[in-house]
Amino acid sequence: MSNLFKFLPSVDLVLTKLESDDSLTDVPRTLTRDLVNGFLDVCREEIKAGIITAEDQLSLDSLYPRLTCHVRAGARPHFRRVLNGTGVVVHTNLGRSLLADTAVKAVTEACATYSNLEFDLSTGERGSRYSHVEKIICDITGAEAALVVNNNASAVLIILETLAAGREAVVSRGQLVEIGGSFRIPDVMTKSGAILHEVGATNRTHPHDYEAAINENTALLMKVHTSNFRIIGFTKEVTGAELVEIGTKHDLPVYEDLGSGNLSNFSGLGLMREPTVQEVVSEGVDVVSFSGDKVLGGPQAGIIVGKKKYIDMIKKNPLNRVLRIDKMTLAALEATMRLYLDPETAMAQVPTLKMIMEKPESLKLRAQSLSRVLGRVVGDDITCSVREGVSRVGGGAFPEQDLKTFLVTVVPTGDMSVPELKERLLSSDYPLVGRIEDDAFCLDPRTLTQTEYHMVADSILQALNLSN
Template structure:
């Protein structure tokens, strides 16, 4: 293809473009250069000049140094605005996926700091000086905590399910109920994960009712079935005319017919939440006891650790899954692994107070109310009208849907609650609150006790601003 040289008129226009180094050295970009270094500002300046050139040639719009410098500053602002920032979670959603799910305890933070500043024996046997097994402690701890013979950790639960199906069912049939073909956050759907694994999905039952006989019929009609897949419906609830077989009965059918039962547990509770009024989250240990061959779950949901996916179950099956080449691509990184080890250590010791997500779930409602009453008193003393209000919080993270978690919030009623909420989000530290019925609600359950002072300062500053409400 022949490229035409620019016309004389175009060349004359192009001479109007500011030089890249002139843009980068402009005094209005001094802060940007201090933040990013001149080399990066030069890259951004070159991009801005290129954009100005394209506009000039397309519509004859004459560029100006002011406009190009403003474009660079806008790029710098957008770059820093996209960074992950510390946020105080006052939404009442404890495992808020958009806020990183489970916060980590101080012992975990210390373990991360110790590991991050130096080297770690992540894959080294210090006794022999030879290569060791990665994640050996996490695997042993998870086996102890779930009653399973073996365990494996990867980088999230979707990866765990994908890996298990790839290793054990690729090219073969996987039976799944129509009522369990769920969609999780971000548009990821169980049928799509199953398809990606290379397995063939065999649907049984109906949306609301699936019987044991439906699974048996699928086994009779398909001689290539490798897995019966059971998916926990954590992010929604079916009620009314519904049915599905008992997990133990399904496990017995799988064993009798020589196929595997795999459970996608989702949340991954290691302790019973029923004493706190939450009854919808099955224990990983219960799945193992029911005879499930392999159970997959997240480590950053109700377990309260860092992002990760767990597979627990029969030793030979876990070993087969671990040997699959995909396992190497999905392995847990050093820092998440260190954080998971520290979290599991707290579980082994029974020190559940070291797990902030569990603390938030388990805090008695009277204690939450007392905390919020203290906030309201402090806010009123600063001229911010706030009153305690009973509300319903949520565990979140796609778990315990429709399970009420009673809480108390500081309700700030103002003329423009959305404006106040926006100021809180953009403050330092950022505060994520709820807006409901012309009030900004600060939930006392999801805010950590050590964040209270910072929260009060942020709210007072936001409320005292001219457009804060």
Template sequence: MQTHPSDLYRKLPQVGELLHRSDFLRLQQTYSRELVAEALRSTLQELRGEINAGRHTEDSLDLELQSLSTKVAHSLRHATRPSLRPVLNATGVILQTNLGRAPLSEAAIQRIAEVARGYSNLEFDLESGERSRRDLHVERLIINVIALKSGQSPSDLAHKSAVVVNNCAAANFLALNTLAEGGEVLVSRGELVEIGGGFRVPDILRKSGAILREVGTTNRTRLSDYAAAITPQTRLILRVHRSNFRMEGFTERPALEELLDLGNRALLPVFEDQGTGCIVDLAEAGIHDESSWIQSASSDLALVACSGDKLLAGPQCGILVGSKPHLDRIRANPLFRALRVDKLTYAALEATLLAYLTATEETLPAIAMLRMPAEAIRARCVAMAERLRSTSAAMEVVETRSVVGGGTTPGASLASFAVALLPSHISETVFAANMRHLDPPVVVRIHEGRVLLDLRTIPPAEDALLTQLLRQALEPEQP
């Protein structure tokens, strides 16, 4: 005889009654009573829906009720698990924007912990006991790094200043709004780029209140194009780093020195969105013709903007370096307060800049990945493949190419090696999805029907963990 739904509904216990049961009291030692109660209500509501759909008999419902605390505990773990989680990046893309770009150094992480643990002198002068400026903490370091790497002394750059905001787009917006609101900004058509997430340089420029004045053509812009476009309404000449594409063939654009000369003759500031914050010489990694932040920031440019979390290898931020009068105007802009960074960013940026000043930039993970020899990666891949020979997957060590990523070095790549896997029991796309559901998740890339794990972007200390996770994904537990 079939059990009537109303009889099954009566078997469902009350939330208040369950909260006093020993198994749910144990859950309340980890989670708040309110959270446990809400998870119970949700689980019981699911059971009511299943009963209404005719999916339960009296016996099956009894089994569900016996495992009720297990289901609620699983629900609570899922509900309280942080959404932002560490992942293992086996894609070979060093500055993977979707994965947070540059990993921070241990020194930067330690500085963050020290500053976050208590109070700090963020805007307090310990000498005078008066209020101070928060950007003073890194301004001296920024100028000293530029001086050191350009072969100058800090006194040679005494006319320069620096500020930090929350990213490079904000740095651009703030500079344009301060120096060119209501006036025209000259920019080459070939530099009107779109960056990640659909953000476009023309849109940022217009939102700043400046008027875009395009010069030249997409592939060829001459100095004469800039000169012919100058009017009494012109406030600024803008040069934009082509961050995510390379233009080849019948192309032309003036050298930065030529733009500077034109700006000096026309009494117009020249502002470069250099973008990458590159300090190290990438030629040693086989990458040539990459724009240098040091070269730009030590020049006579009125302003230079770069990102902190690209090739600078530090935290997300935007850095503006330029002449003191321009930076004083930017600091006075009310938007500067809206776009400023917090103490944790300053702490991480301090540690990152100090690595360059003390010649220990190899401690910056992104720089270490850039400099890692391909043969060292190959040896690690061979060792990992050997440890996985007993699994149910065909695998071999293959040559591949790593990329810098993050809107830098377009078209350039680094020689590398990867472990190539072909799972026997599931497709490569299902396997890649399974890897993303591990703890910690592993992000891989698929190439020509195989899963590739480029170890350039895996710290050597995590090889054993990655091997364990691969074994777990390749040999799932039998039901």
């Protein structure tokens, strides 16, 4: 065994051969060297384990197919494209909402050219980055003023720190939510310096609960929209309008955290009704915050709208500098909001809205098309069929509510199990994510574009160790 080590090819010899491989010319030499060293270390371990037992197994020609696969895999960007076959439209782990074409173009231009990010073209003097989006957000929502920070968690933090630091914020016990990543309203409130004052019961809170809680140390009445769970049965919730009436009576601002911002009417889909930002603003709520990258379908952002008096206070908070958005977010958000100036245009061009609104009959045709592509490209190594299924909106919106869809089911005909197929698809050039139901790997065309169908087929081919 010890004699086999000397037959391993040298690093320089391997590098020289790799340099002639056109598919690897873009890989930096230092990275390639590290990957080659790692591959040769694997070979040494295989010699020790008795997996490699002969000299001819160590020739560069014998090792080269494995070696190039190792280098290509190691040279891939860690952050890369994934094919979403799950049917979850706003998939938190897969990047949430896809941007509209106009937003993508705006981001590209913002990255590639200089811009008037903080430059007033009318005066030639320094300007405000928020001026690019504030008016259009106000026009769409009906608010007096607006501010944008880097996400809605930041929006909650800066609002509470500005309006209630060192004083009490009154919140219903049933609204002390936790969202993904263990983000909890009480924890953020503590970090902001605001003092939590819980009122009501988990399932029922009344206006008189807020009234009874107000004292000389009360700074804010807060409402949190429970977008990612439901309490059903014997329930009661205080409306925004009722809170505004109490706030006006006691000269206290009312703040509502909407979570996933919704500017659209999804009637006709069988979904429970979600309040729109416009409706909440029209109730007179003083400050409203929501996400830009969920149901709204824009970039990650925390959008704050409301009465100018309070928005101006939040703008002056030093945290605003810490939490401000960059030029790419500004470009994408302005382009997305412009589409909302005409609701029909938004429905047609914002990918998130298009996917949510797509009709089952259209999805059935697309599932059949995907199944045909898989049949032609992959062939008899899998069996495919189309059946009814459900999609989800995701992103904490419309929890536990289904959208009717049609799924393409994939089952390997060989020795590979369905769970193994699912796992191996994550290592393909274009990782494919789906779900297992009824002993089949299921793909939902709702979250796959037709241009991705052949990519899906190629990923399955790779997972099955086949070639085109």
